[in-house]
Amino acid sequence: MNTKRMLPLLSAAAVGSLAGAGALAQDNGYYYGGLSVGQSRAKIDDERITAGLLGAGLGTTSLSLKERGTAFKLFGGYQFNRYFALEGGYFDLGKFGYAATTWPTGTLDGQIKLRGFNLDLVGTLPITERFSVIGRVGAQVAKASDRFSGTGAVQVLTPNPSKRDTNYKAGLGIQYEVTPSFLIRGEAERYRVNDAIGNRGDVNTFSVTLMFPFGRAAAPASPPVVTSSYVAPPPTAEPPPPVQVVPAPARKRVSFSADSLFAFDAAMLRPEGRDALDRFMKDLSGLRFDAVHVEGHTDRLGSAAYNQRLSMRRAQTVRQYFIAHGRFEPAKLVATGKGETAPVTLPGDCKGNAPTPTLIACLQPDRRVVVEVSGATD
Structure with missing residues (x-):
């Protein structure tokens, strides 16, 4: 036969x-x-x-x-x-x-x-x-x-x-x-x-x-890093005349690891990612919001066009979650995708172009979602 x-x-x-x-x-x-x-x-x-x-x-x-x-x-x-x-x-x-x-x-x-x-x-x-x-x-x-x-x-x-x-x-x-x-x-x-x-x-x-x-390993959730700055007024020789003090808008800038928010190569929030965003919104109690900016960032692997699209989808996903589960007004929420244009790592930090596990782990800081909130305390 x-x-x-x-x-x-x-x-x-x-x-x-x-x-x-x-x-x-x-x-x-x-x-x-x-x-x-x-x-x-x-x-x-x-x-x-x-x-x-x-x-x-x-x-x-x-x-x-x-x-x-x-x-x-x-x-x-x-x-x-x-x-x-x-x-x-x-x-x-x-x-x-x-x-x-x-x-x-x-x-x-x-x-x-x-x-x-x-x-x-x-x-x-x-x-x-x-x-x-x-x-x-x-x-x-x-x-x-x-x-x-x-x-x-x-x-x-x-x-x-x-x-x-x-x-x-x-x-x-x-x-x-x-x-x-x-x-x-x-x-x-x-x-x-x-x-x-x-x-x-x-x-x-x-x-x-x-x-x-x-046993497919989920990326460990990285706690958000909150950064803030305070600039002291310059010293004066004599007390300034009484003026009306207008408090400067309060600002908070938080960088979330993209690996902690999303699954592999995806723009859908993972359960631990939703928990991290919930904790962030809880920490903002007592603040009146003037503007909220959400920026998505990727590493340099892959094409620039693909990276730009994915960073924008992830930023929009976080924005929609804030609208659905927070107290942010949609008109004050802006989502942008930065793609691979603003890396955290320096050019000589992570060598190579092939997507090996070592290079991907080295470029992890570049894959992130940054949220910046401007407002005033109640």
Whole structure:
């Protein structure tokens, strides 16, 4: 039994050249597991079957093919960083077969099962905050278990041949992060396989995958740093004449770590981020607000345009939270995105351009949301 190629080869190039993607935060490494279920497809070589029967002196009067099956995969892996993971699993590509009737009168039934283990390198290319493109390339060891049976004029000499062989596999798909602990994938994969009687071909699978990260580390919440300044009046030789004193507007400037407010590469507030903003609003009791400015900042990794958009989305998220849960008037709240234009780190502090865990940790001070409040005490 032989399978033929049905799709262009899924290029392994999708796994590489991902370091330039715009990602502003970074998960630490974590383990994950999951389950894939979908449809498998193969092309059975009906001409070879007919020719084989003819060589045995038998004509083929009818031939029915089963070229689709149900495939599943159980897998686990380790995500080294945002871009690369190593994944291994057990797969079952399903069953394929055929049934032929012959003249002189007889029947021939053939069936193949394909099961095995794989080890893949998986690459991820972020497209939006939650959507990514994934590509994979790897090796797989598949066992082909064939079963042949004949009746009447058809005699089968080897009814149950089997063979185990190592071949490549590749795949391409999309991934959506529902939550940090639950992801969904849609994938197309190609398995190069050998059957047990000397034929070689491809089996393609189209599957939906549920993926569950284990112990995915949340970024530790960083307490806000409140800075304020007081300028003493210059000394005078003689007491100044009595004047009406108008108190200067009170100001508070708070810098929140973006990693403490938001999840990886996202603009949705985390529970600990909401707690930090609630504490900040509570500390402002007794102050009349004239203006509130919210600024979003990112690090220098990724493109400037991507960084600008993400910083603006995060600033707007904080502004909307203040409006919905605080006592700020919307007209007095202004949100701006600064992108990567105002880093805290100095040019020589964090060397390199590749988004390694070391560089991402070094650039953490640049990823922040700054809130400045101007007003007067009651």
